[in-house]
Amino acid sequence: MEDSVQIDWQEIDTIIEKYKSDHEALLMIMQDISDIYNYVPPEAVLVLVDKLGVKKSLIYSVATFYKTISLEPRGKYIINVCTGTACHVRGADKVMDALHEKLKIKEGQTTDDLRFTLEAVRCVGCCASGPVITVNQETYGGLDRSKAVKVIEEYERDAS
Ligand code: FES
Numbered sequence: 001m002e003d004s005v006q007i008d009w010q011e012i013d014t015i016i017e018k019y020k021s022d023h024e025a026l027l028m029i030m031q032d033i034s035d036i037y038n039y040v041p042p043e044a045v046l047v048l049v050d051k052l053g054v055k056k057s058l059i060y061s062v063a064t065f066y067k068t069i070s071l072e073p074r075g076k077y078i079i080n081v082c083t084g085t086a087c088h089v090r091g092a093d094k095v096m097d098a099l100h101e102k103l104k105i106k107e108g109q110t111t112d113d114l115r116f117t118l119e120a121v122r123c124v125g126c127c128a129s130g131p132v133i134t135v136n137q138e139t140y141g142g143l144d145r146s147k148a149v150k151v152i153e154e155y156e157r158d159a160s
Helices: 009-018 023-037 042-052 056-065 085-089 092-103 145-159
Strands: 077-082 116-121 133-135 138-140
Touching: 009 023, 009 042, 023 042, 023 056, 042 056, 077 092, 085 092, 092 116, 092 145, 133 145, 138 145
Parallel strands: 077 116
Antiparallel strands: 077 133, 133 138
């Protein structure tokens, strides 16, 4: 897997300036960087340490606490499989297994081509439609193994 991406430093500077280099805005700055790169690249972490005067350990804590922020490269498409109770009783495990097999990655991992990241989440708020997955901002319900795989195949076609 690639360790890093091409970083537009001017873009990073613009984000930091937007928050006036305020260390209290660390979370928002990390989120803005994540919105662009899908993660906070290691080089950007060093810049945040330097320009905001925050400790690296604080950056790691923020990334650990907030699920939308990662210090590891993540896929263009983030697949969240709901493993809440309602989805669980309707077969969320089977959906997760089907996606493991389809993408050849485990929960929490990203495909080598950086297209997909597979994660488990608790209730996404539409329990009546379970089992449910979300792909970025889109929600898909009433899934079984083959329907879940079909959803992902649509994204594969999109990305190719
Ligand atoms: S438990 Fe899956 S949406 Fe609520």
